[in-house]
Amino acid sequence: MGKTLIAGARLFDGERFQDGKALVIAEGKVEALVPEAEIAVRSDVRWLEGGILAPGFIDVQVNGGGGRLLNNDPSIGTFATIAEAHRQYGTTALMPTLITASREVTHAALAEAARACRTLDGILGLHLEGPHLAPAKRGAHLAELMRPMEDSDVDALCRAAQSVPVLHVTVAAEQVTADQVERLAKAGIIVSLGHTNATCEAAQALFAAGARGVTHLFNAMSGLSHRAPGLVGAALENGDVWCGIIADGHHADPVALRVALRAKRGPGRMFYVTDAMALVGSEADSFTLNERTVQRETGMVCSRLVLEDGTLAGSDLDMATAIRFGVEALDLPVEESLKMASAYPALYLGIAGERGFLKPGLCADFVHLGDDLSVQEVFVAGRPLTPRPAV
Incomplete structure (x- = not known):
């Protein structure tokens, strides 16, 4: 396989803009970033007409897409459809997400996730958002399927982590113990807190035990008040904790998100998740979730x-759309909004040595954006998708 050279757009490497640089791709990976002047006379360069080249987006929480929902059919075909539906919007790697389900459906999703990770492009692992959540903060989940975590659940998840490269579980403080969280974390499982009425103290205890994240900050969790900081306060105060946010104008008011962005202690940061359902990439106007429309x-x-x-x-x-919302409604610089869709989720998931940046040796998944941050073209392993998107 020969080399691919792409130039003519501002290159964002995941950390900063490198103006006047071209991307060199070989065997599906980034080989180098070189000055455009060095390749200007070559005939094999693909020249773009402006815009931005940025790392492919990484989504930690994706319930569905292309008309299919993982809960309704946890098969490898659904994994493939979800990945394909989101790829046109620049998401080149994602975590298909199963919300609270029965033991049987959960076990099926874990088995299919292991297959999907071996055979499909862009499937990183599996995100289990439940069933160990708090009924009081159920949201659209079925409360009757929520239950405390048992030691047998911990054992099953630790076994699954041996075949699912990235396993992410969202749990409520009311349904787990610190010892269980510690066991999961030691097995390499990413533990996030969500759908919980946790006190600040309870959340901090689980962070100390190994929980690393918060699932869709503000939504379905104890909020921040002056005498009871809740999970929101604990997450913003703790520098080791990462926070996913749904930046769609519906799940959280832009004022709340702007305040949180300013308040978040690092190095853990906030990153975008879509929490997307079946309709993304579909013309349908409705779908069924647990027999509800x-x-x-x-x-x-x-x-x-x-x-x-x-x-x-x-x-x-x-x-x-989340990236554009970040720039337009949350007052974020373009580079920070791009980081929240690629670099930060890669760091959170522990895959920054493979994805999330355009650096030598990393996967050549990237997106060509217009000056208005619309997706012009998506590249997977250095190859452009056909047909080109315009979203």
Whole structure:
């Protein structure tokens, strides 16, 4: 396989812009970033007409896409459809997400995730958002399927982590013990807190035990108040904790997100997740979740998805739209908004040595964005997708 050279756009390497640089791709990986002047006379360079070249986006929380939902059919075909649906929006790697489900469905999803990671491009692992969540903060999840974590659950997850490269579990403080969290973390499983009424003290104890993240900050969790900082306060205060946010204009007010962005102690940072449901990449207006109809309603940034009683049920968000929302509504510099879609989720998931940056030796998954941050073209292992997206 020969080399591919791409030039003519501002190159964002995941940390900073490198103007006047071209990307050299060989065997599906980034070989080098070189000055455009060095290759200007070559005939095999593909010249772009401006815009930005950025690392492919990484989504930690994706319930569905392309008309299919993982909960409804946890098969390898669903994994493939979800990945394909989100790829057109610049997401080149993702964590398919199973929300609270029965033991049988959970076991099936774990088995299929192991197959998908071996055979499909862009499937990093599996995110289990439940069933060890708090009914009081159930959101669109079924409370009757929520339950405390048992030692047998810990054993099963630790076994699954041997075949699923990245295993991520969201749990509520009410349903787990610190010892269980510690066991999961020592097995290499990423533990996140969510759908919980945890006190600040309870959350900090689980962070100390090994929990590394918070699932969709602000949503379905104890909020920040002056005498009870809750999970929100604990997450913002703790520098070791990463926070996913749904930047769609529906799940959290931009004011709350701007305040949180300023308040978050590092090095842990906030990153975008879509929490996308089946309708992303689909023309349908509704789908079924646990025998309940979820309807798409028009919104300003993107549509909102609701149950009959008005409860938000995931999102209709894609990652490119989240990036634009970050710049336009959250006052973020372009480079920071791009980091929240690639570098930060890669660091959180522990895959920054493979993805999330355009650096020599890393996977050549990247996105060509227009000056308005719309997706012009998506490249997987250095190869452009066909046809080109315009989203």
